[in-house]
Amino acid sequence: MSGLAAVAKVIIAMEENCIPGNLHFKSPNTDIPGLQNGQLKVIDRNSKWQGGLVGINSFGFGGSNVHAVLKSNSARRSKDVPCNGCEKKRLFLYASRSEEGLKESLKAVRDHSNDMYLHSLMNETADLPPSSHPFRGYTILNGSEAVSVQVGSAKQLLYLTH
Numbered sequence: 072m073s074g075l076a077a078v079a080k081v082i083i084a085m086e087e088n089c090i091p092g093n094l095h096f097k098s099p100n101t102d103i104p105g106l107q108n109g110q111l112k113v114i115d116r117n118s119k120w121q122g123g124l125v126g127i128n129s130f131g132f133g134g135s136n137v138h139a140v141l142k143s144n145s146a147r148r149s150k151d152v153p154c155n156g157c158e159k160k161r162l163f164l165y166a167s168r169s170e171e172g173l174k175e176s177l178k179a180v181r182d183h184s185n186d187m188y189l190h191s192l193m194n195e196t197a198d199l200p201p202s203s204h205p206f207r208g209y210t211i212l213n214g215s216e217a218v219s220v221q222v223g224s225a226k227q228l229l230y231l232t233h
Contacts, residue, residue: 074129074137081125085143092116161212163190164197166204173206184212 099106
């Protein structure tokens with residue numbers, strides 16, 4: 072389980088472009104020559120992420136030992152990249168496990184109406200089965216009219232399809 076926590080921590084660091092500092096670090100261990108001669112450095116405060124490879128080790132009491140190597144995504148998205156058709160009215164579909172989650176997600180996507188990468192990731196939920204994501208909704212992006220949200224449970228959706 073600790074290996075999974077380490078993977079999550081590294082992925083967040085990569086996304087935020089920030090290596091989190093080690094809490095409560097005071098001084099390097101004198102038994103580790105690399106820390107004494109400067110070959111290795113303990114990150115004691117948040118530092119800018121420069122990208123690259125990261126090794127993660129997990130050693131379990133039961134003998135399950137794992138090592139993973141993750142590489143940061145070098146193709147960074149830029150908010151300055153022009154988007155053809157972003158300013159046009161578009162229908163956005165979304166499915167959620169709760170009514171509140173649906174409404175919050177539709178609000179978030181309206182707040183980022185020109186982020187096509189975000190839209191493509193979020194729009195995939197519309198294909199999930201109603202048994203796992205029963206609340207369905209839609210909104211019109213970049214429209215001047217009031218935003219329309221439709222919410223339905225799995226039972227209502229099944230009733231509508233018959």
